[in-house]
Amino acid sequence: MKKLLKWKIEIILVFLILIGNGIASIFAEKIAIKVERQTVELHVTGVVDRVEDGEIAVIIVEELQLELYVHVTEFEVDIKPNLWVNITLSEGNIKDISVNLSKTMEEKENMKKLLELIKQ
CATH class of the missing domain: 1.20.5 (Single alpha-helices involved in coiled-coils or other helix-helix interfaces)
Structure with missing residues (x-):
């Protein structure tokens, strides 16, 4: 039992x-x-590495180890190398790009300091 x-x-x-x-x-x-x-959005910072043929900006996003190729007409400003930008990625596509002036100025100052050290 x-x-x-x-x-x-x-x-x-x-x-x-x-x-x-x-x-x-x-x-x-x-x-x-x-x-x-x-929808998951990812906000990253990148730097314009170069502009190819005057039409395509190559943006390096170090934190993702990624190169983005973007037509320069997508920007509202004159795109030049060493310009830092904020990028919003969504579903594998670039949703938004804006200039990060504070980061651009900060990095420009860092480059000046490094050049001064090299000259000494």
């Missing part, structure tokens, strides 16, 4: 575990679907 009761309890526990796993899987799938539908 005790063996039969123990066996029934084990079957019930296994059944509950299986049901729990199934519910957890369904819940996880719903969460994954919600995350999949959300």
